[in-house]
Amino acid sequence: MIVLDLACARDHRFEGWFASADEFDSQCARSLVQCPVCASQEVRRLLSAPRLNLARAGDPAPKLPVPVPAPGGSPPSAEVAEAMHARLLQMARMIVQQTDDVGERFAEEARRIHYREAPARGIRGVASPGEVAELGDEGIEVFAFPIPDAAKNPLQ
């Protein structure tokens, strides 16, 4: 299952869930994809990379989920999706346990650690694409990993 960022002719942004990118193309060609705001069928895919859908029943709903029925399409294997989800959740939990959450100060803190103004440690937080590019220019490596909300809570 992948989540695509979509936009309609009037530039309403929303997400669509599809079995694959081809499935989106096929549904789009048959006018099966609609804007949830204005019902426009002129929907285009935004250029961001598709990402894995980490949500499942019991997790908080992602922003603006638009489940799109897939008539005739076969759903992805539940076992595969489940195994992938468990693996990602495990990695996300490890990251959460081993890093300090510095939130919006991520770029600043990454720099301080790089220039030894702060103790060396793993940190996580949010950074804009511009900040990430600047850090890269300074030789500071960062990587993006989506942390599902479920991984932020302690294990039950």
Ligand SMILES: [Zn+2]
């Ligand atoms: Zn619209």
